[in-house]
Structure formats: C-alpha cells, structure tokens
Amino acid sequence: MFITINQVQKQYSDKNNQPVDILKDINLTVQKGEFVSILGPSGCGKSTLLSIVAGLTKATSGEILVNNIKITKPGKDRGMVFQQAALFPWLNVMENVTFPLKKEMSKKQAEEQAKKHLQMVQLGNYTGHYPHELSGGMQQRVAIARALAMNPDTLLMDEPFGALDEQTRARLHGQLENIWTETKKTILFVTHSISESIKLSDRIVVMGTKPGTIIQDIKVDLPRPREKYKKEMLEIEDHIMGYLKREIDKVVSEELSNAASS
C-alpha cells in the first residue's frame, strides 16, 4: 500500500481539560495513483486527518506510512493545497511556484519546471503577476502548480475549491482531473461536497462526527469524464446522503441543545 493510516487517534483538551476525541480508530489504505476523497460534515476531523498526513499536526497515537516511511514532519514528497491559496503576496507567480525548488536546482531549471506546471493550470502567461492581481480561482491554480512543481508523489488537498464560485469550481474540477490523469499523482482530497467527491474520485471515504470515524468506504466505478453519467452519479449521491444524514442530524441537534442550554 502506498499510504497506510494505522489506528490513528487525535485528542484535544477542552476548556475543562477533558480530552475530546477528534479522530478515533482511523484505518485507511490508499494505492499509488488513486484519487481518494475524504467526505464528511464540518467538525468530523477530516481536515485534521489530512493535516496529520501532511505532518503539520501530530496524532495522539497511531502511525501513518507513506511509501513505507513513517510520517513525523512535513516533507516535499507530499504537496499540500489549502482552502486559501496561501501564496506569498511579496512574490510574483513565478517566484511563488519556484519557492520550493530554490535549494535543489538552478534558477533556470526551477523556472522551466515552474513554467511547465503553470502551463498545466493554463497560467503560463501570468508569471510576472502578483497574487493580489489574480482572481481567487487563478490564485488557487497557482497554488496547485506550486504544489505540483516540487514533484511530490502525493497531493493533499484540503477543500481546495471550497471558497470559489460554482462556475470556477466546475472548471477547476476538469483541470484537476486532467492533471491527475497526466501526472498519476496519488491524491487525498478533503471536501464536504458529495457531488464534488463523486465527480472526481475513485473512492470516497465517508466520515462521521463526534468522534471522527470512517463510516463508509465507497468505490466510484464510473468512466471519466463523468458528466455523461448524471443518473448514476445521482444514485451514488442518494446512497451517501443516507449515511451522512444521520451525522448531520446529530450535529444539528447538538448545536440546538447547546444553544438551548446557553
């Protein structure tokens, strides 16, 4: 297995110093080149899980192996794309994309590498622009190019299109699918959108909340591009909604009782 998540737990201490389970008994394996979505309602710990895989957050217990190496810290083998583009505003597009390449190759090589990936997200003509001159969708594409340019085996994406409008999101779905087919990266994609996960992924890992656990692992066996299979996609959506509804009801009723008691 390329990524193995083994018995991962994550606890936080709340205000009264009581441990709260964020993630409980997470076991998951991902094959090389697989596109896996992690789907769940807000608060289920899906972003925390991704952050642990990235090495940015420490698990309370359990271990994660990527390519048979135990994860202890962030590394260039795992590129990360956040919900906000997180581009450095003092650098232009080219300098942002070459940021991770500076140490390991010459300037010229780095720029060639960057240019190649900027063309992949169709921003080859924007190398001299600064982030504040780009739209949200363009910024996110630069962020994807930046993550790809360091040639990681794995791409971790934390609701990367969550802050974008519907049309932009649909366009970027297409681009991401092309990039994935072209580069064969292993992608872990966190989202709360059921349709997004069905459209993009080979497998959907459905998470429940309080504590965050994996409740279903669903294979999506539809040919790509999937626009033609609207009916089948809707069926899967209904199927997943069945699992999620209980979880969402749980969150809502808890919020209501919290509101009533405060």
Next chain:
Amino acid sequence: MQPAVKRIIFFAAIIAFWEIGSRLELWMPIILPSPTMVWDALVTGFEDKTLIYDLAASFKRLAIGLGISLVIGMGLGVLLAKSKTADETLGTVILALQSVPSIVWLPLAIMWFGMNEKAVIFVVVLGGAFVMTLNVRVGIKNVSPLYIKAAQTMGARGWDLFARVIFPASIPYMVTGARLAWAFAWRALMAGELLSTGPGLGYTLRYASDFGNMSLVIGVMIIIGVIGSIVDQLIFQRVEKSVLQRWGLES
C-alpha cells in the same frame, strides 16, 4: 472641489487674517509677528545660509539616530517575538519605556556623553527604537499561520523559514514601525536640540527666542512642520500604501 484647492483657500484665508490683524495692530509684533516679517526672517536665514547649515546638521543627526534606532528596533522586535521569556521580562520594560518621552533622558545623556551631538543622537535613538521594536514584534507574531504551514509543506524550516517567509510577511508592520519611529525621532531631535547645543533647527529656534526674534522662531516652527509632513506624506505614507496593497492588506 479638489482637496488641494480647498487646502490652498484655507491657508490663504488664515494668512490673510493673520496679516490684516498684524497691520491693524490687533496684537503686538513681539507677541505674533506678521507673515511678511516671518517670510523676511526666513529669507534672511536662507540667504546667510544659517538655516541651510541648521537643516544639514539636524538631518545628519536624524539619519544617524533613526538608522541606529531602526536596527535596534528590528533586533529587539525579533527577539521579543521569538523568545517568550524575553517578551515577559524585557518586553514589559520596553512597553514602559515607550510611554516615557525620550527627551527626559537628556540630562542623563549629557552626563554620559557630554553636552554634544552624541547626547542628542542618544535621545533620538531612544525616541525611535521602542516603537519600532513593538511594531516588529507584533508584525512577526501576526504572520498568518497559513503561510508558515504552506512553507513547511514545501520543506522550509528554521532560518530558511524565517528569512524567506516570516520576515517578508511582517514587512507591512515594519514599514508602519519605521514611519512612527521617524515621527518620534523627529520630535525627540527638535526637543534635544532646543535643550542642548547647535547647530541645528532646534538650537536656532532657542537662539532666536533668546534674542527676541519671534519672526525667526515662527519661521523655524514652520520649517519643522513642513519637513515633518513632507517626509510623512510623500515618503512614508506612499511606501506604506504600496506595501499594504502588494501584501493584499488593502485593495
């Protein structure tokens, strides 16, 4: 109406009122000399070059003092932001010192360095250093965690992370800090010169006052104000604005 036009009309009205009041002898010239007298005093001052020497001397002290204070402020600011212990000990002292007008250090400075330029520069340094320190500290502490996380996933850590991400990300705060440091340093310089030795704008101001030359007193006050606002508006505010825009903090 353009703001510039409004301003011109406003200043013209004030000067006209001032001149007419003086001509009608509503007040004595020793209390408030007329604008023409102030103008004459300024022209004489520039013609015999005393004011030019004063400006050169004052700016030299300011440049040295402000330069030192920015370097100190940068160093202390980074230290306070990075070390919790330093912040909890030295930080409180700096916060207290920041509320002390730096001119009150002058008597001590004269004892330490003598009645000379060093004493004035010392006061200028104290005027600018603490406000710079506090801004650099806040700037570094306020760097978005997202930038740091993103940089970490790209392999940056330690000094590399600081030099390539944390430092540049806090530049907007440093520019604001430098602007405030300049304003405090400029005030400290004038007070220092007024109370110590020349040449310098502040010294000439006191000299003129000792000889009852109120026209020159007002003339020098006008020079101080004009320089203060020119440097602030034409240099610092522009730099600050373009930095804020580039850093995406202002559209």
